[in-house]
Amino acid sequence: MSVIPEHVRAQLKARFDLRLSGPVHLTLYTRPGSSRLILPAGVGCATCEDARQMAELLKDAAPEKVTLDVVDTSRDPGRAIADRVDDVPTIAVGANTEVGRIRFQGLPTGTEFPALIDAVERVSRAEHGLNPASLSELARLNEPTEVMVFATPT
Amino acid sequence: MSLANRMALASPQIRALCVEANEFPRLSAEFGVRGVPHTVVNRRGAFVGALPERDFVAAVLEGAGVPVEASPAQNGPSTELGG
Secondary structure, eight states, X not given: OOSSOHHHHHHHHHHHHXXXXXXXXXXXXXOOOXXXXXXXXXXXXXXXXXXXXXXXXXXXXXXXXXXXXXXXXXXXXXXXXXXXXXXXSEEEEESTTSOOSEEEESOOOTTHHHXXXXXXXXXXXXXXXXXXXXXXXXXXXXXXXXXXXXXOOO | OHHHHXXXXXXXXXXXXXXXXXXXXXXXXXXXXXXXSEEEETTTEEEESOEEHHHHHHHHHHHTTOOOOSOGGGGOOOOOXXX
């Protein structure tokens, strides 16, 4: 079952036609799923298939600009460790072929879906939109910093 | 979460991770998530709610252990809320 209605696909394609300029690289970290079955933590992945469909939706909306790399962490656990990915599904958004520093852990629905679309568009345009004072402040960070934001679908 | 993402785009030091709280209840419990957006910096300091840009940046710096020098007034007006 597709989680993405056809009219959403068409809207997204039209939007990306207007708003994407440069390349965007998505990396989906996944593992073989169990669909909707609820399994013990660390076993299976209830939302990985939906996340794959969502990542493919983004790629298919602008295939000339958006690329997608799928990493099966059950087959390549070292890649997840190297990329500092703790759990699946995770979608990383970056430019070119780099592994992005903008990441969505879990199925990005609800309020997270617009944030994912916004991230793709901003990465494509290299447009953070922060004010100069904020940039000046952020320049004082001299060590890697993780900003983890918990959100919910509603 | 958009502000966190934009900060990651602006600064090579930042990695933004948006977590679907319901899907990872153990992680949510570990960080005491009771409401959203709930932001955790370097898995230590946390704040809840959508903040204006200047306050969000200040909170991230504080969470990263960087002394916050600029007062909110120096950052100029900001009405955008983020998380």
